[in-house]
Amino acid sequence: xxxxxxxxxxxxxxxxxxxxxxxxxxxxxxxxxxxxxxxxxxxxxxxxxxxxxxxxxxxxxxxxxxxxxxxxxxxxxxxxxxxxxxxxxxxxxxxxxxxxxxxxxxxxxxxxxxxxxxxxxxxxxxxxxxxxxxxxxxxxxxxxxxxxxxxxxxxxxxxxxxxxxxxxxxxxxxxxxxxxxxxxxxxxxxxxxxxxxxxxxxxxxxxxxxxxxxxxxxxxxxxxxxxxxxxxxxxxxxxxxxxxxxxxxxxxxxxxxxxxxxxxxxxxxxxxxxxxxxxxxxxxxxxxxxxxxxxxxxxxxxxxxxxxxxxxxxxxxxxxxxxxxxxxxxxxxxxxxxxxxxxxxxxxxxxxxxxxxxxxxxxxxxxxxxxxxxxxxxxxxxxxxxxxxxxxxxxxxxxxxxxxxxxxxxxxxxxxxxxxxxxxxxxxxxxxxxxxxxxxxxxxxxxxxxxxxxxxxxxxxxxxxxxxxxxxxxxxxxxxxxxxxxxxxxxxxxxxxxxxxxxxxxxxxxxxx
Amino acid sequence: xxxxxxxxxxxxxxxxxxxxxxxxxxxxxxxxxxxxxxxxxxxxxxxxxxxxxxxxxxxxxxxxxxxxxxxxxxxxxxxxxxxxxxxxxxxxxxxxxxxxxxxxxxxxxxxxxxxxxxxxxxxxxxxxxxxxxxxxxxxxxxxxxxxxxxxxxxxxxxxxxxxxxxxxxxxxxxxxxxxxxxxxxxxxxxxxxxxxxxxxxxxxxxxxxxxxxxxxxxxxxxxxxxxxxxxxxxxxxxxxxxxxxxxxxxxxxxxxxxxx
Numbered sequence: 001x002x003x004x005x006x007x008x009x010x011x012x013x014x015x016x017x018x019x020x021x022x023x024x025x026x027x028x029x030x031x032x033x034x035x036x037x038x039x040x041x042x043x044x045x046x047x048x049x050x051x052x053x054x055x056x057x058x059x060x061x062x063x064x065x066x067x068x069x070x071x072x073x074x075x076x077x078x079x080x081x082x083x084x085x086x087x088x089x090x091x092x093x094x095x096x097x098x099x100x101x102x103x104x105x106x107x108x109x110x111x112x113x114x115x116x117x118x119x120x121x122x123x124x125x126x127x128x129x130x131x132x133x134x135x136x137x138x139x140x141x142x143x144x145x146x147x148x149x150x151x152x153x154x155x156x157x158x159x160x161x162x163x164x165x166x167x168x169x170x171x172x173x174x175x176x177x178x179x180x181x182x183x184x185x186x187x188x189x190x191x192x193x194x195x196x197x198x199x200x201x202x203x204x205x206x207x208x209x210x211x212x213x214x215x216x217x218x219x220x221x222x223x224x225x226x227x228x229x230x231x232x233x234x235x236x237x238x239x240x241x242x243x244x245x246x247x248x249x250x251x252x253x254x255x256x257x258x259x260x261x262x263x264x265x266x267x268x269x270x271x272x273x274x275x276x277x278x279x280x281x282x283x284x285x286x287x288x289x290x291x292x293x294x295x296x297x298x299x300x301x302x303x304x305x306x307x308x309x310x311x312x313x314x315x316x317x318x319x320x321x322x323x324x325x326x327x328x329x330x331x332x333x334x335x336x337x338x339x340x341x342x343x344x345x346x347x348x349x350x351x352x353x354x355x356x357x358x359x360x361x362x363x364x365x366x367x368x369x370x371x372x373x374x375x376x377x378x379x380x381x382x383x384x385x386x387x388x389x390x391x392x393x394x395x396x397x398x399x400x401x402x403x404x405x406x407x408x409x410x411x412x413x414x415x416x417x418x419x420x421x422x423x424x425x426x427x428x429x430x431x432x433x434x435x436x437x438x439x440x441x442x443x444x445x446x447x448x449x450x451x452x453x454x455x456x457x458x459x460x461x462x463x464x465x466x467x468x469x470x471x472x473x474x475x476x477x478x479x480x481x482x483x484x485x486x487x488x489x490x491x492x493x494x495x496x497x498x499x500x501x502x503x504x505x506x507x508x509x510x511x512x513x
Numbered sequence: 514x515x516x517x518x519x520x521x522x523x524x525x526x527x528x529x530x531x532x533x534x535x536x537x538x539x540x541x542x543x544x545x546x547x548x549x550x551x552x553x554x555x556x557x558x559x560x561x562x563x564x565x566x567x568x569x570x571x572x573x574x575x576x577x578x579x580x581x582x583x584x585x586x587x588x589x590x591x592x593x594x595x596x597x598x599x600x601x602x603x604x605x606x607x608x609x610x611x612x613x614x615x616x617x618x619x620x621x622x623x624x625x626x627x628x629x630x631x632x633x634x635x636x637x638x639x640x641x642x643x644x645x646x647x648x649x650x651x652x653x654x655x656x657x658x659x660x661x662x663x664x665x666x667x668x669x670x671x672x673x674x675x676x677x678x679x680x681x682x683x684x685x686x687x688x689x690x691x692x693x694x695x696x697x698x699x700x701x702x703x704x705x706x707x708x709x710x711x712x713x714x715x716x717x718x719x720x721x722x723x724x725x726x727x728x729x730x731x732x733x734x735x736x737x738x739x740x741x742x743x744x745x746x747x748x749x750x751x752x753x754x755x756x757x758x759x760x761x762x763x764x765x766x767x768x769x770x771x772x773x
Contacts (some may be wrong), residue, residue, distance in 0.1 A: 163651060163677045167577055170573065172559065172566070172569045172570055172573055173556055173559070180701075180703065181676055181677070181703065182676075182703040182706065183676055183677060183679070183680035183703065183704065183707050184703075184706055184707060185680075239680075239683055239710075240680055240681060240683075241680075243680075243703075363734065363737055363738055364702075364705075364706040364709070364734045364735070364737070364738050365706055365707075365709035365738055382702060382726070382727055382730050382731065382734065
């Protein structure tokens, strides 16, 4: 940048203070400013420099320009104060919750929309550091070994999605997405009394197309010599499409792709839904009040400021806190026993994950082993580190108000079972531990997907009780199909609808740990 | 924006040179180098014009579709010609080489012509397949898994072979004796861990795998995992020169042993 330009700028800046508030001279000053900063008048082209100047003239010019523009009165269409941190005033779809399920729903909404930029999607996330989000605190496993065919289909599609992640979430000019997927599979062990159920499950899984095989105890001993098969009658081993990956990379890949697709992100907390209701009569003459949410109040952090966002559809993907968000919409505020009185039965449940080091432990081929006693563990990296945990029983449920780790739980409830199953784990040293929330569905431990019968424009995508991450891509697609077409197209998720809580039809998933 | 064909080709070649998307597989290895990218004209235009962005996305999709077309399914041939000829035909169509039992190596000609005499070999098992440098991917492996008596498989420098593909190789466990993965940019130690199914493997080549974070440690762990197999490529001993000085601990122990 030629040196005389700098002199013009400094002169202009000096005159700025003197000229502030005066009329005609301001116009002259503005013209001088534009002349000084416009590149056309310099006799050197853009990008060329005399020698190697390290004074960063471009940066300084940008700063001074910004200062001057903020000092001058704005144009007629500027707002009175800076609103760049607030969400927009209108959006078509508001996704409450920016975890992997919310981002997946937003992605599929944009992917399946009929015209380009037809839908404006806003993702509202309370915590941009994701410090308590279940997604990033998850162990990151994906398996097809479920008991219900719909869950198996969801997992199969999600495995396909993760395998072709670069085709789905690839952005031009960004580095390829690396999920660090370990295709090592899941090994589920069953005792005598559960062996028949396991065999039945494997039959269903193979029918749906999952590659799972059954193993007898002798077979287990030859393949995995570090296992102690006492008390194990049968085992099922997933050969393909099962394993674990890094959920943080998936989340970042989704974020980057969504930003490139034009989805708006906002940091804030949803504090209020403003609804309008219409009254309708059923065929038996009963009055039913149907509500529509037409405004969402998004409150900023550490402030009373909120932005009312006018919207057409709200997606509840708030994970462990979906129950609270549903209450804001008035779900469950009615006489018990009626449809109005059924709450969303999703509540946070705390689960611990421990990381330990065991130098003589199982080798590189270790799958994610889930024992009869509901203890699970997997290998982490190349350095003989393992991580795992156990689902507590109903009586031992820890307090979900914080994410403090109980180390005695490992000593008393996890280590004995680990050592029984894998004798090498008698000598281990716990390196660290963390806790995360399950969005636990107290009714049947299976997800809630689809619209609410009374609050007609709130769609749920929550309650997966520990297997939300592995179903996220498929669930996102299902919710997008429901929103855009009105019915599920690829996978029939009608058993997951909210109405099953009123009809008391449990859609129980038995392989949960 | 109706770009004329010549302009599109020019743009495509520029794209292949400069984009770091799917073509830039080295991004998997060294993501830091992508931060210091210099902005080319195309990237600059993409940031400012929606048409350019759409064009670049279209070109990217075309690259992906090209690979998918190369790996399209020939399984319909299986009823008529049998699994061996189907698999061999796929390999030859892709540009690789195939060796039937008792025959010489067969390759396609320079223009991709495959000799029709391959149809006579429908009952002869295929013993070796070499798809080095070809664009085989997960779907394409369907055809190779048909060859139940395959003894040697060479996947050297295949750009689309990744950990998922390695997890798929377990049906060949009964016969596969030699596997070469040298130079595959997407294979990491996580995929290599799935090779424990291949208990008949006698020779495994894992040299020059840029995505493996600790090659020597992986080599040792693989040797433990596959005790009958000779693992070649990333040995911990190959970094030591002959006549190397012993470590300080060893030399001090030796000196104390001598003195006592």
